[in-house]
Amino acid sequence: MSLRNTLASATALSLVMGAGAFAEEITVATVNNADMIVMQELAPQWEEATGNTINWVVLEENVLRQRTTQDISTNGGSFDIMFIGAYETPIWGANGWLEPLNDFADDESYDLDDIFQLVRNGLSDTDGNLYAVPLYSETSFTYYRTDVFDEKGIAVPEGQPTYEEFKEMAAAAHDPDNGIYGTCQRGKAGWGENMAFVGTMANAFGARWFDMEWQPQLDSQEWNNAITYYVDLMQNYGPPGSSSNGHNENRALFKDGKCATWVDATSAATDVKNPDTSSVADVTDFFKAPQQVTDKGTGWFWSWALAIPASSQKKDVAKDFLKWATSKEYFELVGETKGWVAVPSGTRQSVEEDPRRLEAAPFAATIVDAILSVDPADPTAEPVPYTGVQFVAIPEFQGIGNYVGQQVAAALAGQQSVEEALANSQQFAVREMTKAGYIK
Known part of the structure; x- marks a missing residue:
């Protein structure tokens, strides 16, 4: 897919906003690592396509965990999206602190089944309710x-x-x-x-x-x-x-x-x-x-993922950003703008099997094999x-x-x-x- 088509798809993902809808600002709490920095650099394309804006709160990992835990457990409502992991997601979801994302399975263009099942399981509760979608996964x-x-x-x-x-x-x-x-x-x-x-x-x-x-x-x-x-x-x-x-x-x-x-x-x-x-x-x-x-x-085993606190007042906009930021089109955008070696790893089967990814990152298959060999049980x-x-x-x-x-x-x-x-x-x-x- 070309970069032009990637941007067109990003725009299509955002049509849920509808013509003439009011622009919103969402606040995203994120960790300060390389993949998240790339997302901040590319996010203006989503902002331009939708008219919405993002207020990034970028924190060191320990501080991010402290801030998000305090906010979500007190129903603080400071954030519309949080970068959280495979530890917090099932626990917070079961507590009713996160917005369920089960409806992502109904969006054929998002293709939830393309995300490795081990990763989806790690971001779901024991009843199979999905509460976050991954940017990357790792061992x-x-x-x-x-x-x-x-x-x-x-x-x-x-x-x-x-x-x-x-x-x-x-x-x-x-x-x-x-x-x-x-x-x-x-x-x-x-x-x-x-x-x-x-x-x-x-x-x-x-x-x-x-x-x-x-x-x-x-x-x-x-x-x-x-x-x-x-x-x-x-x-x-x-x-x-x-x-x-x-x-x-x-x-x-x-x-x-x-x-x-x-x-x-x-x-x-x-x-x-x-x-x-x-x-x-x-x-x-x-x-x-x-x-x-x-x-x-x-x-x-770990996934860094995006989740929506139940306290957010802008869930529709937040979901739209989540679909864009973890979509096949987003990974394509990273590959075409930053190089396929820089594409976030261990999340989508189609990405890990893409010839461009394998050529730029011959180690990619080794990473996937290592991730899928982990048994948290x-x-x-x-x-x-x-x-x-x-x-x-x-x-x-x-x-x-x-x-x-x-x-x-x-x-x-x-x-x-x-x-x-x-x-x-x-x-x-x-x-x-x-x-x-x-x-x-």
């Missing part, structure tokens, strides 16, 4: 510098390495005198920041958040092994100040050639492999996120009563995950021992789960 895998591995004589694993093998790679690649650190991993506190990586690493070490009776397991030997490994890895082979680095900071470091390895979101590959935005685009490749005692839950070596890989799909997890993230960050910064961090985390989790009635 995690390992980015590595092929030039550094070649120079240092580091063997690239054929399959999935263990974390102990990964540490050996990071140690061999570590060359701070020349500005290259062995590895860059998330250290900034937050359930969706450091705990996204730490949670999947803990899974690999055989840990779990709760046993089958909902008793917290944070003071277990498995958690201790995982966090001890993490602190040692980052203190010896990571950049200074790692406890302040989240996804965006590490992405910038990696693109600037400062990191030899990085375990993080597959969605970042469209940015890291883009020569217009990355200095290491031609010398970056991938292998699976490491395992250790198990390969269960070693790669997370079976995330750990030992049985658990919850679903979710890097998070636990209960409302209480946000507070617990944030607290544990703070404790782990403090251990990484050398402010307390691993044992103290996990003892504090266990005590907090027991109190919260008791208060919530999970523990009798």
Whole structure:
């Protein structure tokens, strides 16, 4: 489809406004990452086609979660659209806080079935009600510098390495005198920041958040092994100040050639492999996120998606924007204006099978295979009563995950021992789960 046809389709999507309708301004709360920035750059085309305007509220990831959670739980009505994820969507939808989007299935031009079922399921409640539509979806895998591995004589694993093998790679690649650190991993506190990586690493070490009776397991030997490994890895082979680095900071470091390895979101590959935005685009490749005692839950599952708060007074306009911003036509627009390597990944089957996408991003099929291999219903070596890989799909997890993230960050910064961090985390989790009635 040509760019002219893409714009025509965008206009057609917007005819629901009707001739002579009053223009509206909608307020969109969004995270400050590359795919969202591209959307802001392209959104004036929707504004021009519809006559509506957008007030963008762009926030750092942790702050976005705080602001949107507070607003939606109090029926604040500050936002008409929120960028939220696969954790919040089913919970908030079941609470009646989000506008259902089931009618998107009736729009043949939108083609909801083109979105991978795993992704749709992750943005729906247990009854199958859809409450958000995805911009991109992801799991995690390992980015590595092929030039550094070649120079240092580091063997690239054929399959999935263990974390102990990964540490050996990071140690061999570590060359701070020349500005290259062995590895860059998330250290900034937050359930969706450091705990996204730490949670999947803990899974690999055989840990779990709760046993089958909902008793917290944070003071277990498995958690201790995982966090001890993490602190040692980052203190010896990571950049200074790692406890302040989240996804965006590490992405910038990696693109600037400062990191030899990085375990993080597959969605970042469209940015890291883009020569217009990355200095290491031609010398970056991938292998699976490491395992250790198990390969269960070693790669997370996540979608960044758009949802409409039930408190919005402009739901029709908001829905129109959602249809435009997650449509086949939007992905086409990104491909034609920003390059097909920059198209958001892991969401639509037609996009991932498009020859232009595959030519520009040969790694795209690897990303899709990795995403579809994740099983949120079976995330750990030992049985658990919850679903979710890097998070636990209960409302209480946000507070617990944030607290544990703070404790782990403090251990990484050398402010307390691993044992103290996990003892504090266990005590907090027991109190919260008791208060919530999970523990009798």
